[in-house]
Amino acid sequence: MTQTSGLVLFAHGARDAEWAEPFRDIAKRVAASRADLAVKLAFLEFQSPVLTDAISELVDAGHHHIRIAPLFMAQGGHLKNDVPKLLADIRARHPALNLELLPAIGDVAELRDAIAAWLVKATSGISA
Amino acid sequence: MTQTSGLVLFAHGARDAEWAEPFRDIAKRVAASRADLAVKLAFLEFQSPVLTDAISELVDAGHHHIRIAPLFMAQGGHLKNDVPKLLADIRARHPALNLELLPAIGDVAELRDAIAAWLVKATSGISA
Numbered sequence: 001m002t003q004t005s006g007l008v009l010f011a012h013g014a015r016d017a018e019w020a021e022p023f024r025d026i027a028k029r030v031a032a033s034r035a036d037l038a039v040k041l042a043f044l045e046f047q048s049p050v051l052t053d054a055i056s057e058l059v060d061a062g063h064h065h066i067r068i069a070p071l072f073m074a075q076g077g078h079l080k081n082d083v084p085k086l087l088a089d090i091r092a093r094h095p096a097l098n099l100e101l102l103p104a105i106g107d108v109a110e111l112r113d114a115i116a117a118w119l120v121k122a123t124s125g126i127s128a
Numbered sequence: 129m130t131q132t133s134g135l136v137l138f139a140h141g142a143r144d145a146e147w148a149e150p151f152r153d154i155a156k157r158v159a160a161s162r163a164d165l166a167v168k169l170a171f172l173e174f175q176s177p178v179l180t181d182a183i184s185e186l187v188d189a190g191h192h193h194i195r196i197a198p199l200f201m202a203q204g205g206h207l208k209n210d211v212p213k214l215l216a217d218i219r220a221r222h223p224a225l226n227l228e229l230l231p232a233i234g235d236v237a238e239l240r241d242a243i244a245a246w247l248v249k250a251t252s253g254i255s256a
Contacts, residue, residue, distance in 0.1 A: 007251050014204035022202045022234025029244035030251075037251060067251055071201055071243070073233070074150045076142035102250050105201070105233075105243065106150025114242035115199070115233065116157035122230050123135050123158075123165060123195055 006038040006063040008054050011071045012078065013043030020047060023071055038063055044078055055090050055097075065098040074106040134166040134191040136182050139199045140206065141171030148175055151199055166191055172206055183218050183225075193226040202234040 007030065011023045023041055031039040038061065042054035049057070051068070058066055068087075070079055083101070090099060105111050135158065139151045151169055159167040166189065170182035177185070179196070186194055196215075198207055211229070218227060233239050 005251070007247065009247070011201065012204075014202070016204055016208065019202045019204045022232075022240055026234075026240050026244050026247070029240065030247045033244070033248045034251065069247055069250070073139065073199055073201055074142070074147045076144055076147045080144065102247075104150075106154075108246060111242060111246055112150055112154050112157065114239060116154050116161070118236055118239055119135065119137070119154070119158045119197055119230075120161045122197070123133070123162065 003036060003038045004063055005036070005065040006040065006058040006067070007034075008051065008058070008066060008068045009039070009041050009071055010051055010068050010083075011041065011043055011047075013046035015046050017047065026071070044082060051086050052090055052093070055099075056093070059094050059097055064096065065100075067100045067102055069102040070104050072104045072106075075104050079104055131164060131166045132191055132193065133164070134168060134186040134194040135162075136179065136186070136194060136196045137167070137169045137199055138179055138196050138211075139169065139171055139175075141173045141175035143174050145175065154199070172210060179214050180218055180221070183227075184221065187222050187225055192224065193228075195228045195230055197230040198232050200232045200234075203232050207232055 009023055009027050011020065027039050027041050038058055040054045040058060042049050042051045055066060072079055087099065087101065137151055137155050139148065155167050155169045166186055168182045168186060170177050170179045183194060198211065200207055215227065215229065
Protein backbone atom coordinates (compact mmCIF):
# COMPACT_ATOMS: atom_id res chain seq x y z
CA MET A 1 0.00 0.00 0.00
CA THR A 2 1.35 3.46 -0.84
CA GLN A 3 1.78 5.52 2.27
CA THR A 4 1.24 9.23 1.77
CA SER A 5 0.30 10.00 5.35
CA GLY A 6 2.33 9.78 8.48
CA LEU A 7 1.87 9.74 12.23
CA VAL A 8 4.64 10.88 14.54
CA LEU A 9 4.39 9.75 18.15
CA PHE A 10 6.15 12.56 19.95
CA ALA A 11 7.54 11.75 23.40
CA HIS A 12 9.69 13.72 25.81
CA GLY A 13 12.76 11.46 25.68
CA ALA A 14 15.06 10.53 28.56
CA ARG A 15 18.73 9.81 29.20
CA ASP A 16 17.76 6.17 29.79
CA ALA A 17 17.07 4.53 26.39
CA GLU A 18 14.76 1.95 28.05
CA TRP A 19 12.40 4.79 28.88
CA ALA A 20 11.17 4.76 25.29
CA GLU A 21 10.04 1.09 25.32
CA PRO A 22 6.32 1.79 25.99
CA PHE A 23 6.32 4.29 23.14
CA ARG A 24 7.99 1.83 20.76
CA ASP A 25 5.33 -0.70 21.70
CA ILE A 26 2.50 1.79 21.11
CA ALA A 27 4.03 2.73 17.72
CA LYS A 28 4.21 -0.97 16.79
CA ARG A 29 0.57 -1.53 17.79
CA VAL A 30 -0.61 1.45 15.70
CA ALA A 31 1.52 0.44 12.70
CA ALA A 32 0.14 -3.10 12.88
CA SER A 33 -3.41 -1.72 12.43
CA ARG A 34 -2.57 0.93 9.85
CA ALA A 35 -0.46 -0.37 6.95
CA ASP A 36 -1.49 2.80 5.07
CA LEU A 37 0.23 5.06 7.59
CA ALA A 38 3.96 5.63 8.18
CA VAL A 39 4.33 5.56 11.96
CA LYS A 40 7.41 7.12 13.52
CA LEU A 41 8.61 7.88 17.03
CA ALA A 42 10.31 11.22 17.75
CA PHE A 43 11.57 13.00 20.84
CA LEU A 44 11.79 16.46 22.33
CA GLU A 45 15.21 15.84 23.87
CA PHE A 46 17.80 13.24 24.96
CA GLN A 47 16.81 10.70 22.27
CA SER A 48 16.74 10.75 18.50
CA PRO A 49 15.27 11.50 16.07
CA VAL A 50 14.09 14.90 17.26
CA LEU A 51 10.68 16.01 15.95
CA THR A 52 11.92 18.20 13.08
CA ASP A 53 14.20 15.41 11.76
CA ALA A 54 11.44 12.79 11.91
CA ILE A 55 9.10 15.10 9.97
CA SER A 56 11.78 15.91 7.36
CA GLU A 57 12.37 12.19 6.80
CA LEU A 58 8.64 11.61 6.27
CA VAL A 59 8.36 14.59 3.89
CA ASP A 60 11.43 13.43 1.94
CA ALA A 61 9.78 10.00 1.62
CA GLY A 62 6.72 11.62 0.02
CA HIS A 63 4.32 11.98 2.94
CA HIS A 64 2.36 15.17 2.66
CA HIS A 65 -0.15 14.76 5.48
CA ILE A 66 1.35 14.25 8.90
CA ARG A 67 -0.25 14.13 12.32
CA ILE A 68 1.76 14.56 15.49
CA ALA A 69 0.50 12.78 18.62
CA PRO A 70 2.16 14.21 21.75
CA LEU A 71 2.56 11.28 24.16
CA PHE A 72 2.61 13.59 27.16
CA MET A 73 0.32 13.22 30.16
CA ALA A 74 -0.72 16.88 30.12
CA GLN A 75 -0.14 20.29 28.53
CA GLY A 76 2.80 21.81 30.35
CA GLY A 77 5.54 24.13 29.18
CA HIS A 78 6.73 21.63 26.57
CA LEU A 79 3.43 21.47 24.74
CA LYS A 80 2.48 25.10 25.35
CA ASN A 81 5.82 26.72 24.53
CA ASP A 82 8.27 24.31 22.85
CA VAL A 83 5.86 22.58 20.46
CA PRO A 84 4.39 25.73 18.83
CA LYS A 85 7.96 26.87 18.07
CA LEU A 86 8.81 23.45 16.59
CA LEU A 87 5.62 23.48 14.50
CA ALA A 88 6.38 26.98 13.20
CA ASP A 89 9.88 25.82 12.25
CA ILE A 90 8.50 22.69 10.51
CA ARG A 91 5.88 24.73 8.60
CA ALA A 92 8.56 27.19 7.45
CA ARG A 93 10.70 24.31 6.15
CA HIS A 94 7.83 22.42 4.53
CA PRO A 95 5.22 24.98 3.44
CA ALA A 96 3.18 22.44 1.42
CA LEU A 97 2.89 19.97 4.31
CA ASN A 98 -0.52 19.35 5.85
CA LEU A 99 0.42 19.17 9.52
CA GLU A 100 -1.91 18.50 12.45
CA LEU A 101 -1.34 18.27 16.17
CA LEU A 102 -3.40 15.76 18.15
CA PRO A 103 -4.27 16.37 21.83
CA ALA A 104 -2.09 15.19 24.73
CA ILE A 105 -3.00 11.86 26.38
CA GLY A 106 -4.59 13.57 29.40
CA ASP A 107 -6.70 15.81 27.16
CA VAL A 108 -8.51 12.82 25.61
CA ALA A 109 -11.61 11.99 27.68
CA GLU A 110 -11.62 8.32 26.69
CA LEU A 111 -7.99 7.91 27.77
CA ARG A 112 -8.69 9.59 31.11
CA ASP A 113 -11.57 7.10 31.39
CA ALA A 114 -9.27 4.18 30.55
CA ILE A 115 -6.71 5.30 33.16
CA ALA A 116 -9.41 5.79 35.81
CA ALA A 117 -10.94 2.37 35.01
CA TRP A 118 -7.53 0.74 35.31
CA LEU A 119 -6.91 2.45 38.67
CA VAL A 120 -10.27 1.28 40.00
CA LYS A 121 -9.33 -2.27 38.97
CA ALA A 122 -5.76 -2.04 40.28
CA THR A 123 -7.00 -0.96 43.71
CA SER A 124 -9.88 -3.40 44.03
CA GLY A 125 -9.75 -5.52 47.13
CA ILE A 126 -7.31 -3.31 49.02
CA SER A 127 -9.92 -1.96 51.43
CA ALA A 128 -9.60 -3.35 54.91
CA MET B 129 -18.17 4.04 54.53
CA THR B 130 -15.00 3.99 56.64
CA GLN B 131 -11.95 4.51 54.49
CA THR B 132 -8.84 2.75 55.71
CA SER B 133 -7.15 2.54 52.33
CA GLY B 134 -5.83 5.28 50.14
CA LEU B 135 -4.73 5.82 46.58
CA VAL B 136 -2.30 8.59 45.72
CA LEU B 137 -2.17 9.65 42.08
CA PHE B 138 1.39 10.83 41.76
CA ALA B 139 2.12 13.23 38.90
CA HIS B 140 5.20 15.22 37.95
CA GLY B 141 3.76 18.69 38.52
CA ALA B 142 4.38 21.82 36.46
CA ARG B 143 4.72 25.57 36.93
CA ASP B 144 1.39 25.98 35.15
CA ALA B 145 -1.41 24.99 37.57
CA GLU B 146 -3.71 24.12 34.63
CA TRP B 147 -1.35 21.25 33.80
CA ALA B 148 -2.86 19.22 36.64
CA GLU B 149 -6.44 19.36 35.30
CA PRO B 150 -6.39 15.90 33.61
CA PHE B 151 -5.06 14.40 36.85
CA ARG B 152 -7.76 16.08 38.94
CA ASP B 153 -10.33 14.70 36.54
CA ILE B 154 -8.88 11.16 36.76
CA ALA B 155 -8.82 11.42 40.57
CA LYS B 156 -12.47 12.51 40.54
CA ARG B 157 -13.46 9.60 38.28
CA VAL B 158 -11.69 7.05 40.50
CA ALA B 159 -13.16 8.55 43.69
CA ALA B 160 -16.66 8.43 42.16
CA SER B 161 -16.31 4.65 41.71
CA ARG B 162 -14.56 3.92 44.98
CA ALA B 163 -16.26 5.50 47.99
CA ASP B 164 -14.24 3.08 50.14
CA LEU B 165 -10.94 4.59 49.02
CA ALA B 166 -9.40 7.97 49.92
CA VAL B 167 -8.11 9.32 46.61
CA LYS B 168 -5.49 12.05 46.63
CA LEU B 169 -3.35 13.81 44.06
CA ALA B 170 0.33 14.50 44.83
CA PHE B 171 3.28 15.89 42.91
CA LEU B 172 7.01 15.41 42.51
CA GLU B 173 7.69 19.12 42.11
CA PHE B 174 6.24 22.57 41.34
CA GLN B 175 2.80 21.76 42.79
CA SER B 176 1.54 20.70 46.19
CA PRO B 177 1.09 18.52 48.09
CA VAL B 178 4.36 16.68 47.48
CA LEU B 179 4.18 12.90 47.80
CA THR B 180 5.49 12.61 51.37
CA ASP B 181 3.00 15.22 52.63
CA ALA B 182 0.05 13.55 50.89
CA ILE B 183 1.00 10.20 52.45
CA SER B 184 1.44 11.71 55.91
CA GLU B 185 -2.02 13.28 55.68
CA LEU B 186 -3.53 9.91 54.76
CA VAL B 187 -1.67 8.12 57.56
CA ASP B 188 -2.73 10.79 60.09
CA ALA B 189 -6.34 10.28 58.94
CA GLY B 190 -6.07 6.56 59.76
CA HIS B 191 -5.27 5.00 56.39
CA HIS B 192 -2.88 2.11 56.79
CA HIS B 193 -2.85 0.67 53.28
CA ILE B 194 -1.83 3.10 50.56
CA ARG B 195 -1.15 2.55 46.89
CA ILE B 196 0.76 5.07 44.81
CA ALA B 197 -0.08 5.27 41.10
CA PRO B 198 2.64 7.13 39.19
CA LEU B 199 0.86 9.02 36.41
CA PHE B 200 4.00 9.10 34.29
CA MET B 201 4.18 7.90 30.70
CA ALA B 202 7.29 5.79 31.33
CA GLN B 203 9.98 4.85 33.82
CA GLY B 204 12.64 7.55 33.54
CA GLY B 205 14.96 9.04 36.12
CA HIS B 206 12.05 10.25 38.24
CA LEU B 207 10.56 6.79 38.75
CA LYS B 208 13.90 4.96 38.80
CA ASN B 209 15.84 7.31 41.08
CA ASP B 210 13.60 9.86 42.81
CA VAL B 211 10.68 7.59 43.72
CA PRO B 212 12.71 4.83 45.50
CA LYS B 213 14.26 7.57 47.68
CA LEU B 214 10.83 9.03 48.44
CA LEU B 215 9.44 5.57 49.28
CA ALA B 216 12.38 4.84 51.60
CA ASP B 217 11.76 8.14 53.35
CA ILE B 218 8.01 7.43 53.67
CA ARG B 219 8.66 3.92 55.03
CA ALA B 220 11.11 5.30 57.59
CA ARG B 221 8.50 7.83 58.77
CA HIS B 222 5.59 5.38 58.80
CA PRO B 223 7.00 1.89 59.54
CA ALA B 224 3.54 0.31 60.03
CA LEU B 225 2.21 1.54 56.71
CA ASN B 226 1.40 -1.00 53.98
CA LEU B 227 2.69 0.87 50.93
CA GLU B 228 2.53 -0.31 47.32
CA LEU B 229 3.71 1.24 44.09
CA LEU B 230 1.63 0.63 40.97
CA PRO B 231 3.23 0.60 37.49
CA ALA B 232 3.62 3.69 35.31
CA ILE B 233 0.93 4.32 32.66
CA GLY B 234 3.16 3.09 29.82
CA ASP B 235 3.98 -0.11 31.71
CA VAL B 236 0.33 -1.23 31.74
CA ALA B 237 -0.42 -3.28 28.60
CA GLU B 238 -4.12 -2.39 28.56
CA LEU B 239 -3.33 1.33 28.72
CA ARG B 240 -0.82 1.02 25.86
CA ASP B 241 -3.63 -0.75 24.00
CA ALA B 242 -6.08 2.05 24.80
CA ILE B 243 -3.61 4.70 23.59
CA ALA B 244 -2.86 2.74 20.40
CA ALA B 245 -6.59 2.22 19.74
CA TRP B 246 -7.23 5.92 20.20
CA LEU B 247 -4.38 6.81 17.82
CA VAL B 248 -5.75 4.43 15.17
CA LYS B 249 -9.14 6.14 15.50
CA ALA B 250 -7.69 9.67 15.58
CA THR B 251 -5.81 9.07 12.33
CA SER B 252 -8.55 7.28 10.44
CA GLY B 253 -9.39 8.88 7.14
CA ILE B 254 -6.18 10.86 6.79
CA SER B 255 -4.71 8.64 4.07
CA ALA B 256 -4.74 10.31 0.66
